Amino acid sequence: MIRLLVLILALSAPAALAQDERIVLGLSETRVAITADFQGSQIMIYGAVQRYSPEPEGNLGVIVTVSGPPTQVMVRKKERRLGIWINREKVRIGRAPSFYAVATSGPLDEVLSATDNLRYKITIPRAIRAIGISAQAENAPSFVEALERIRTREDRYVMAEGMVRVTGGTLFRTDVQLPANLIEGDYDVQVFLTRDGHVVDVFEDSIGVQKAGVERFIHALAHEQPLIYGLLSLVMAVAAGWGASAAFRFVR
Amino acid sequence: MNGPMQLYLPIAEVSVNIFLLLGLGGIVGFMSGMFGVGGGFLITPLLFFIGIPPAVAVATGANQVVASSVSGVLAQLKRKTVDFRMGLVLLAGGMAGSAFGVAVFARLNTLGQVDLFVQLAYVLFLGLVGALMLQESVRALRRARRPDAPVKRARQHGWAHKMPFKMKFRASGLYISVIPPLLVGAFVGFLAAIMGVGGGFIMVPAMIYLLGMPTKIVIGTSLFQIIFVTAFTTVMHAVTSQTVDMALAFLLIVGGVVGAQIGARIGVRLRAEQLRILLSLLVLAVCGKIAADLLIRPNELYSLTVGVLP
Numbered sequence A: 001m002i003r004l005l006v007l008i009l010a011l012s013a014p015a016a017l018a019q020d021e022r023i024v025l026g027l028s029e030t031r032v033a034i035t036a037d038f039q040g041s042q043i044m045i046y047g048a049v050q051r052y053s054p055e056p057e058g059n060l061g062v063i064v065t066v067s068g069p070p071t072q073v074m075v076r077k078k079e080r081r082l083g084i085w086i087n088r089e090k091v092r093i094g095r096a097p098s099f100y101a102v103a104t105s106g107p108l109d110e111v112l113s114a115t116d117n118l119r120y121k122i123t124i125p126r127a128i129r130a131i132g133i134s135a136q137a138e139n140a141p142s143f144v145e146a147l148e149r150i151r152t153r154e155d156r157y158v159m160a161e162g163m164v165r166v167t168g169g170t171l172f173r174t175d176v177q178l179p180a181n182l183i184e185g186d187y188d189v190q191v192f193l194t195r196d197g198h199v200v201d202v203f204e205d206s207i208g209v210q211k212a213g214v215e216r217f218i219h220a221l222a223h224e225q226p227l228i229y230g231l232l233s234l235v236m237a238v239a240a241g242w243g244a245s246a247a248f249r250f251v252r
Numbered sequence B: 001m002n003g004p005m006q007l008y009l010p011i012a013e014v015s016v017n018i019f020l021l022l023g024l025g026g027i028v029g030f031m032s033g034m035f036g037v038g039g040g041f042l043i044t045p046l047l048f049f050i051g052i053p054p055a056v057a058v059a060t061g062a063n064q065v066v067a068s069s070v071s072g073v074l075a076q077l078k079r080k081t082v083d084f085r086m087g088l089v090l091l092a093g094g095m096a097g098s099a100f101g102v103a104v105f106a107r108l109n110t111l112g113q114v115d116l117f118v119q120l121a122y123v124l125f126l127g128l129v130g131a132l133m134l135q136e137s138v139r140a141l142r143r144a145r146r147p148d149a150p151v152k153r154a155r156q157h158g159w160a161h162k163m164p165f166k167m168k169f170r171a172s173g174l175y176i177s178v179i180p181p182l183l184v185g186a187f188v189g190f191l192a193a194i195m196g197v198g199g200g201f202i203m204v205p206a207m208i209y210l211l212g213m214p215t216k217i218v219i220g221t222s223l224f225q226i227i228f229v230t231a232f233t234t235v236m237h238a239v240t241s242q243t244v245d246m247a248l249a250f251l252l253i254v255g256g257v258v259g260a261q262i263g264a265r266i267g268v269r270l271r272a273e274q275l276r277i278l279l280s281l282l283v284l285a286v287c288g289k290i291a292a293d294l295l296i297r298p299n300e301l302y303s304l305t306v307g308v309l310p
Helices: A002-015 A114-120 A141-153 A213-224 A226-251 B018-035 B040-049 B054-078 B084-111 B114-145 B179-195 B200-210 B215-241 B246-269 B272-295
Strands: A021-027 A031-034 A041-051 A060-067 A070-081 A084-097 A100-104 A157-160 A165-167 A171-178 A185-195 A198-211 B006-008 B015-017 B166-169 B174-177 B302-307
Touching: A021 A185, A021 A198, A041 A060, A041 A185, A060 A171, A070 A141, A084 A141, A084 B114, A084 B272, A100 A171, A114 A185, A114 A198, A141 A157, A141 B302, A157 A171, A198 A213, A213 A226, A213 B246, A226 B054, A226 B215, A226 B246, B006 B018, B015 B018, B018 B040, B018 B054, B018 B246, B018 B272, B040 B054, B040 B114, B040 B179, B040 B272, B054 B114, B054 B179, B054 B215, B054 B246, B084 B114, B084 B166, B084 B179, B084 B215, B114 B179, B114 B200, B114 B272, B174 B179, B179 B200, B179 B215, B200 B215
Parallel strands: A031 A198, A100 A157
Antiparallel strands: A021 A041, A041 A171, A060 A100, A060 A185, A070 A084, A070 B302, A165 A171, A185 A198, B006 B015, B166 B174
16 A cells, blocks of 8 residues: 555656656856956856647746855844944854846746745745754844845845746746856756746756866965965065065165 | 956955055055055955955955065165064064964854954054054154254163063163063064954054164064064964965055055155154044944844855
């Protein structure tokens, strides 16, 4: 009996996605190199909906998310004590993406149901994993809101409703702007195809962001040979100081 | 916001305008050329202000001070105004203070109070030093206007003479206990590690008023020992937290070199008292700005610290 139930569950889980419609995806770039003059990068994400049968019923929706390497984040709140503003309460958020962009083909509540949002963790508040925070401070959810607010202001979190253009019910494209202040790592691209707010297909890809050239050399040296790096910084400073003094003498 | 001359900093991981950094370095170099201070007390808060992470600002500020101090000390060596013996005694204290400061910095960092501590230290020391210097230089300026007024002599026999372990400091013309210079050195080394400064703005008045050293010897000696304390601090930060940004330091130094030359030229045209009044006003202005930040309700009450995933 139990075995049968497991079998049914195992068959029905992929069945939810085993659809007549599939996503075919292209990225304008799969590698982003952070060079010294890096000013951010625009990634074009385009694709098509492939069908083997006539177009099914229901409103088509396309949602694209790009998610940067996640980290732990400590959110602190300032309070006035003895006339000065100091950090008091803090909440540790287990996992928050360093960059997160969501683009949709229409108003969010039309293209995505609340249950599928919960299941696939699509919108910004869902992408931030904040478990067990309520014990850490009074009104802990306000700390998560602050994280979202601050990163939205820094263009690290972007919610772009209606920015995915769908042509002829099959072709779609959107542009995602990666800001200049990127950190290295794999940026996961996820594309969700929805019908009446229910996810019918998911496609995943990733963009590798890496420092290049001098940037890469300096960063690697600083982390792999910190002592040599520190001494090299000193040599540069002493040489510059000495050079300045010599140049000054020469000019006089 | 993205101008044509943005530079992505490899360690700070932010993109900043090159001319902004050259300009900041230039302003600070101008000050150091004019007043003979390292300028760390200016550069670190300015780096905070343009969005460099505090830990990177403190460590890179120390690296920049190394360059400006080397440049300054070479100029002083020509005039034979460096007391090496005094410098080494201050340095011995400075190393101990710096190591202690790096440890305290790490502890405060985990408590989340490092910003507050750094800000309070800035307000306290800048306020104290600025007020003392302003009062003293205004008095000196008045005295200069009345040439017949009695000249107040520096104290010849203060508390520094009554302690044991006396030592002769020939260049400074002093015969005093080594304890006060050791303590002064340790204190400044501690501040260097915590505030990302060389400590010249505290060291110079302490040497004049506490140790009774002649003013012409003070700047060279202070710069001499600051080179080593900030070099030590730079390497410590590079090894323990990888927060020294070489590209950032390089641009600040290049700007500083140019600024220092201009500053030194303008400096020789001004009188010593006027210079000190200007420096004290500058110190008080920085102090006032930081104090205002602590007292006025911030626009954003929340702040983020990014940690690594375990």
